[in-house]
Amino acid sequence: xxxxxEAELARRLLGGDEAAFEPxxxxxxxxxxHHTILMCGNRxxxxxVAQEAMLKVFGKLDQLHDPEQVRPWVFRIARNECxxxxxxxxFAPQRELSLEEFRPAREEGENGPRIEIADWTDVPGDAxxxxxxxxxxxxxxxxxxxxxRAVVLMRDVEELTTEETARVLEISTDLVxxxxxxxxxxxxxxxxxxxxxxxxx
Amino acid sequence: xxxxxxxxxxxxxxxxxxxxxxLPPEACEQIREHVEGCAPCVEFAESLKRTVExxxxxxPETMPKPVSAAxxxxxxxxxxxxxxxx
Ligand SMILES: [Zn+2]
Numbered sequence: 664x665x666x667x668x669e670a671e672l673a674r675r676l677l678g679g680d681e682a683a684f685e686p687x688x689x690x691x692x693x694x695x696x697h698h699t700i701l702m703c704g705n706r707x708x709x710x711x712v713a714q715e716a717m718l719k720v721f722g723k724l725d726q727l728h729d730p731e732q733v734r735p736w737v738f739r740i741a742r743n744e745c746x747x748x749x750x751x752x753x754f755a756p757q758r759e760l761s762l763e764e765f766r767p768a769r770e771e772g773e774n775g776p777r778i779e780i781a782d783w784t785d786v787p788g789d790a791x792x793x794x795x796x797x798x799x800x801x802x803x804x805x806x807x808x809x810x811x812r813a814v815v816l817m818r819d820v821e822e823l824t825t826e827e828t829a830r831v832l833e834i835s836t837d838l839v840x841x842x843x844x845x846x847x848x849x850x851x852x853x854x855x856x857x858x859x860x861x862x863x864x
Numbered sequence: 865x866x867x868x869x870x871x872x873x874x875x876x877x878x879x880x881x882x883x884x885x886x887l888p889p890e891a892c893e894q895i896r897e898h899v900e901g902c903a904p905c906v907e908f909a910e911s912l913k914r915t916v917e918x919x920x921x922x923x924p925e926t927m928p929k930p931v932s933a934a935x936x937x938x939x940x941x942x943x944x945x946x947x948x949x950x
Contacts, residue, residue, distance in 0.1 A: 676943070676947070677947075679947050684940065684943060688931070688936070688939055689931070692928060692931060693927070693928055696927075696928040697924045697926075700924060700926060701924070706926065709928070710928055710929060713928060714931075714935050714938075714939075717939055718938060718939060718942050721939050721940075721942035721943040721946065722942040722945070722946060723946065724943060724946045724947070725946045725947070762876070762877055766873075766876060767904075767908060769904070774903075775869070775903070775904075776869055776872075776904055777903070777904055778904040778907060778908060780907065780908065780911060781911075783907075783910055783911045783914055786914045787914065793918070793921070796918050797918055797921055797922055797923075798925070800915075800918050800919060800922055801922060801924060801925075804919075804922070815919065819916055819919035819920060820919055820920070820922055822920065825884075825886065840880065840881055840886065843880055844877075844879070844880035844881070847880055847912060847915055847916060847919075848912070850915050850919065851911055851912050851915040854911075854914075854915055854918070855911065
């Protein structure tokens with residue numbers, strides 16, 4: 664669902680339109696569930712977080728002043744519920760990612776330097792390969808250290824802006840940018856390795 | 865080729881901001897100029913761009929259980945209360 668459609672549903676709900684209740688509820692319940700599974704890794708927790716967060720969403724809906732901001736607003740609530748549920752060490756342990764570890768190896772070729780990465784040229788056109796990579800990326804996101812995972816999920820999966828992400832996660836926009844870049848580089852590297860092992864490199 | 869490959873490191877460090885068009889115009893222009901003449905940077909930038917696209921397309925396979933009648937009634941009650949329609 665597009666952000667504009669979400670905003671429209673929110674506007675209708677604020678206006679008391681009962682027909683907007685079900686689609687709004689189903690949509691955000693699913694979104695929160697998916698987000699929580701990627702953050703907590705546990706299905707039962709994700710079901711509970713989705714219900715608890717949706718109760719708060721409906722319970723505070725009169726505090727949503729700008730319907731256009733409904734997605735970040737819901738995610739702010741969902742994130743707090745998720746943090747309360749969080750169990751440690753479900754996924755990769757927390758660690759800082761450095762730029763250095765993702766810099767591709769270089770070698771001098773006849774026509775200047777080249778980098779040693781997989782061949783990505785088929786990725787846009789090959790539907791089957793995209794499908795494989797999409798499931799691969801789910802796993803790679805799960806393996807990111809938590810602070811990086813949270814930023815990647817907000818920016819690249821939920822497509823919140825840098826400013827919205829900073830507000831939801833209560834960190835600076837500079838930190839959002841830094842973590843996003845390193846998180847993306849980690850995902851890129853993981854897909855790159857997959858492409859090479861799959862013999863596509 | 866008189867291309868300056870010492871700039872590749874700057875591009876690498878700023879690539880996400882460049883792709884997201886979040887750099888100040890001047891820095892953006894400098895990176896564009898470099899990338900246009902640099903095959904390794906083009907190749908790397910392309911792979912990062914594809915990675916971001918795949919994230920945007922990502923849909924988890926696991927779906928939540930259908931909402932129970934009780935859970936739904938609870939949510940509906942919460943909404944009615946805030947919208948003053950008890
Ligand atoms: Zn370069």
